[in-house]
Amino acid sequence: MTPTPPCCFRHPACFIRIVSGLLLFVLVSPTSFAQSISGYITDENNEPVPFANVFVRELNTGTSADEKGYYFMTIDVGVYQFIYSSVGYQAKTEQVIIGDKPLKLNIRLSSEGTQLNEIVVKATKRDPAYEIIKHVIDNKEKFLSQIKSARANVYVRAMETVDDKRKKAREAEENLDLSKGITPADGLAEAKKKEEAEMDKINMVEMQLTLNYQYPDQYKEERTGYKIYGKKEGLFIPLFGESDFNFYHNLVHLKGIAEVPLISPVSKFAFLSYKYKLEEMVKEDSGFVYKIKVTPRKTGDATCRGYLYINDSTWQINRLELTMDKGGLKFYDVFTIRQTYKEIAKDVWIPYRQEFDYQTKGGSKVFKGNTVWVYAAYEKDYVFTAKFFGNEVAVTTKEAYTRDSTYWNKARTEPLTQEQQKVISYRDSITAAHSTQAYIDSIEAKFNKITFGEVLYHGIGFRKEATKRNIYISPLLSLIGFEVIGGFRIGPYVSYFRRFDNGRALHTSGSFSMGLKNRDWTGNVGFWTRYNPLRLGDISVRVGRDFYSVNSFDAYLNQLRISNYILHEHASVFHRIELFNGFYVSAELGFHNRLPVTGYDRTSIINRVIDEDEPLEFTSYQALISQVKLSYTPGQRFMTEPTQKVVLGSKYPTFSLAHRKGWNQVLTSDINFDYLEASIEQNLLLGTLGNSRYTLSAGKFVNTADLRYVDLKRFRQSDPYLYSDPLHSFQLLDTSMSATDLFLEAHYIHHFNGAMINNIPLIKKTKIRTVAGAGAMWIKQSNYRYQEVFGGVERVFKMGPRRRLRLGVFGVLSQTNHLPPRTGFKISFDVIDAWKREWSY
Template identity: 35%
Template sequence: MTLNIKYLKIIILLLLPASLWAQTIKGYVYSSDNTPVPYAHVYVKHTSIGTTTDEQGRYTLKLDEGDYEIVISNLGYKTTTIPMVLYKKDQVKNFWLEPSSVEVQEIEVKAKRRDPAYDVIKKAIEARKDNFRQVMSSKSNVYIKAKEIISEREKKKREKEQQLEENAAEQKDSPLLENPEDQKKAEQQKKTAEQMKLANSMNMVEIQMERHYQYPDLVKEIRNAYEAHGSAYDLFFLNTTENNFNFYSNLISADNLNEVPLISPLNATSIISYKFRLDKTWFEGNSMIYHIIVEPRKQGNATFTGSIDIVNGSFAIRRVDLSLHKGGLLFYDDFRIKQEYELFNDTLWMVTRQEFDYFTKAGNRDFKGNTVVKFDNFEFNVSFPKRYFKNEISVTTQEAYERDSTYWDQIRPEPLTIEEQRIIFIQDSLEGARNKKEYLDSIDRAYNKVTWGDFFLWGIGNFNREKEQHIWVSGITGFINPIAMGGVRSGPDFLIFKRFKNKRYFTLYSGVNYGYRNKDVKGSASFNYMYNPRKLSRISFQAGQNFDVVQPNYSFAGMMDRTNWVLSRFASVGHSHEVFNGFYLYLSANVKRIMPIDDYTFGNFSENFVKNNVPRSFSPYNLVSLKAEIRYTPFQKFMTEPYQKIVLGSKWPTFSLSIHKGIPDIFDSKVNFDYLEFSVYQDFKISTIGTSTAKVGFGQFLNTKLMQYENYKIFPRGDKWFFSTPMQNQLQDSTLITDDKFFEAHYVHHFNGAIENNIPFFKKLKIYTLAGGNYTYIPQHEYHYYDFYYGVEKSFRIQRQRYRIGIYFVYGGSNRQLSKPAIQFSINHYGKNEKSWEY
């Protein structure tokens, strides 16, 4: 106890000087009319010591004795500097600020509780159109460096190919390695394994381009250099067209980043979504900068947290530092964007640097990404040729992929870090070794070696990297199908894939299987050849004998329904081609022998889903048909690579028109019909309220001289438990067919947090809602069907893949009778390549 008191006395003595000898200066800051000035900055010149007045204009500073220059500043007033000498006593000192004639005209500062940041933001919102419109066209050079640092656990996962080398290296210390040559070899293998670990710890891409811009949102990129080290799959912002972080806009759309558009702090109604606080001000040259803290009023999936710097006078953006945490982020746990603006020609504030930090934690694995984008060499008011900005938004030259290290050293705006250089050196060294025939052969041998996992699960593959050729046969799990039509069937599937240097490729897929219950053999083969990647032109062939589903868009129960299945012996040829941008032509010819399956023996499993599950009986017949379809998506955006075209999509709907012709007599064909169908399909966003999908379709038979059941337009019944695609009726109690005309409309809207973020329980669980409806009219039956549904969905990640499960309440029926309301379930997947959910 005595010892503790002794220590306490020592601590008090040590702390005494700070409290005894420090002087307190306090007082008020007033305007020239003696009105207290809240939130004024009072600080010591050339130091970090300072404070801010409270709402009554009161301040307090603690300083050691000495000479000081006290600076007092606030927006709307002239900055004042007062010299002071502090002795060994506290002082009371009041300051008066004179109004700034320029700033008073711009901002009215009042001694009230509202933070002056709101006045700055208001002026910035009023000026944003002028600031954005200042540049009507421009050229600039852009450099992008995107990299991903991978955690140790993830590196270990990616180092499986090096496991053999590591195991061999570990044998170095074994007494069996007495031979010096063996020891030297083991040492080299260990060194190689360590290099592999380091090489696999980073993925990085560098891009250099010329960016052409025309107001308001027309962009075209000319990529002059592209270098990838590792995989670019999970890197963010590899072009300037996909995501436009323009904070002068009300909303920022980033489809591959967030589920809903993001609300800019300079949104016209940002005061509803954000709280603002003026943190500090300073001068850069003759311009005062307001540093404003941005906080969302409530946690959601469309708002940022961070800060924004505004330039006094022009009220343009000087800096942005904003973050997102989970919320509506699709693949990241945290995301941060920083922007730097610089002044050009005394009036233009342009983005010269963007930096993105993104972090993902998947299980025990961490992924840290960083992308830096630098803009320089601006040219303003550039005259571009007429129709220069069309739908091609990016062009990559062949030379871009062939740039050497000397070129990169010359054009990089900042050098690579020592660690980046080291990893790239190792990656390039390994890449050189990997490109040698001996190494490629060794890797192929390792992949081609059959393991128990290959045999039972993944399938057995044979890969030739030099020829870019892959041969694969299914494993045991793919060999056996326990719920096939007619009972358990088994047999292998085969795949042959070949890619050529000009990006052309072909795929040959075939399968054969045997049914144990009915002792029958079935099989088919298909061939697909992409012969013109620039026009997305391909030709395909199929042939075989197999069970065939009549209505492929059937519900789960419908897939169990034996009336929806036939036996088909078939041969077909197809061709697809992009005639001009966004306009596709599809042609196909089919020859089939359609047979019933009523003489097959079945089990009882499907009886759990379909009562009285008896297949249809009919006489076998031959069918010859032709089908032509055109699809047009206006203003389809795309990128041009040296050998291929990459389609990016469009904001416009897709229009489809098809005609299906049944041809009689040829090959004893027993059909004669003509069927026409037209549809319009579109995905679109509604501000921050969510995303919608809509489809409207119309069809009519023009000729029905000779029809079979499979040729009718079929409207399948709904499923009891499983939610089908929203583009299908959910509660239809029976299957209907028509050989006349029909009309259908389908709509689904995902609110993506717009409603549920206002409900505390839902908000914490990250549960989202959706609603939609379906309508079908079949005049031949005087049948009107409708349904409405409302559901909740929960999205989650598995190994950086995004899934969504849902529970839905469905209500509806027809003009004949109402159906019993149902609770249905579904699971949905987000496609990274398509950048969209399945529905």
């Protein structure tokens, strides 16, 4: 007889017996046995309590009832503490024993006496999240004023990484080569080169500051540490006023980020904009926290999506995560705000940590950014001196830019990731290497080396790093120029620039050209210096001889007319300074020798387009002209850097008054006139309705004893089809106008920023935005009145990760007191100012 082989997994019968035994053990094992518990949750009137919460203390988890108050969950056998709760009811704790049979357990909750009115809301069977949000809204005025004043240390870190899809494709090919056994000659050197290339694509900034705050909106930053690793252009490094995203306010303003403010999910009218869903009730150290999903009722530029975490009973925000998608965003494709709150006193919670994630695409590259803002040493009810706060909202100390690693190791309240540690180490080593004299000399030698491309295309530059000097000579291709008078000209351009350590700057330039047709010369020499950076003090001097456009702001076709030009020999000096915050004084004095161009051969290719060869004829004369301008912006906010002042704008209008005088019998001057002009301009932020801009101006020649044609007050003729700056020109003015007496002028434009389009489901997907405006003018001497209204649509197009082009189509209706109404259409082009993050109009 053949002996029976020992049992093993290779034998089919043994394998089946073993697996069956294990399954039976698991199923009957009391430690692994799971059973269900279910039931109905009702109130004292035996009415269901929809969406009530069921929490198991030992497991730190739970479930929610449905709209009928029915709940069901599966749980291992054992003894547990079940907590049943709902908004407006007293929580109830039950000890529950889960055995080997399904358990039915009905619970009755008692209403809280202070919230009996809320039971009516529950009867609508809405998600309980709505009642929770309602409690937050009812109490938010209290939350807004809990912090009367405060002082805290803040650590800020911003980081950007650049992902290149093309580079990843190349790396995939290299990895394929490696899989085939094709290896580079020096694998270690290649790996190091790749790592350095990755570090070059990461930029980072660290900042340490003391934040001072006083209710409701006064703040001041004292920046004591500032370190840049790489470049900062794409990083979100806000002032407190630009990152004080207080969601207890009805509107959250996102300056520099979005075109319109964000409607807070806990605003007074939030239920009209958002839907809410209670996802779970979480037990934390501070108590129970409701996790509520926030969804826009209609996607739009002023709404967000994400999660709110609300503290039970106190109804304060515990934390949040809200995301805005591109549409209203200026530069980013997506922007996420995360806030984590902390209790600093009894029922007083502050957002002690903020985090911002942002992303944008440009070509094959994806730019991903992250900024954190962390509080430490928070002092509530800090007492400030009477004049501590003002229009200066931030000041940077001289030592801030020189802090070493020892300082930063102590200052960081947010630990560095491994990647960030690598970035700092790599950038510090690069900075150290680039600071050596040998490296500086080598870079200067390379930069100052003259190449064929520089001579022909780019221009020749000479740089001295130690003294921050730079000389530039124009390339050969730019030697050829063109003037309306006489056509082609040839000549060079040279400039010199120097920046000083104290913030002062100096720039000089000179140009010279010879006309190929008339053999005449023109040229200009200019000098400019910022001698007082903290008071924005500038001085400039210019001397030259050139062809001068009488109305340089006129329609572009008129700029091609010979009758618009004279020969201009001039010398002028200009000075501007800020006497006190927001109050500027500028003064200019210029001597002008004005000559006609009748003796020049004026034919050129322009004559084929503009059939006109009638120069302005007059007797040559001299003019000494001065201009003094006063400008005041109340409440102008600003930052103070160690060597400069940075103006941040104001919510109030800018008022200006100017006086221009033509002097008679002074330095052979032949003219005699006085002109006064006053103006007001302002940018108005109107919440979710968009933003408006307006300009108002009035002027009058109070002396016209000898007023020449060149010095008249002029109004620009409109361009055919092209939309011009609506704050300084009209769209259907069919001729150039001038004034020697009183005139009044007004311009207004409003960008709805999606406020109207967002309510039209199909059209809003086109991402177009509506615009409207108006303009009016009155000239006394001719009793000429002009008025116009316009409306149109615009769309923003991406030209790169940080550049945007805004295209628009407008319809215009105008009327004068001399002609019947007329209509026309215009096309607009506007490129955003990437530095200021603002459009031209």
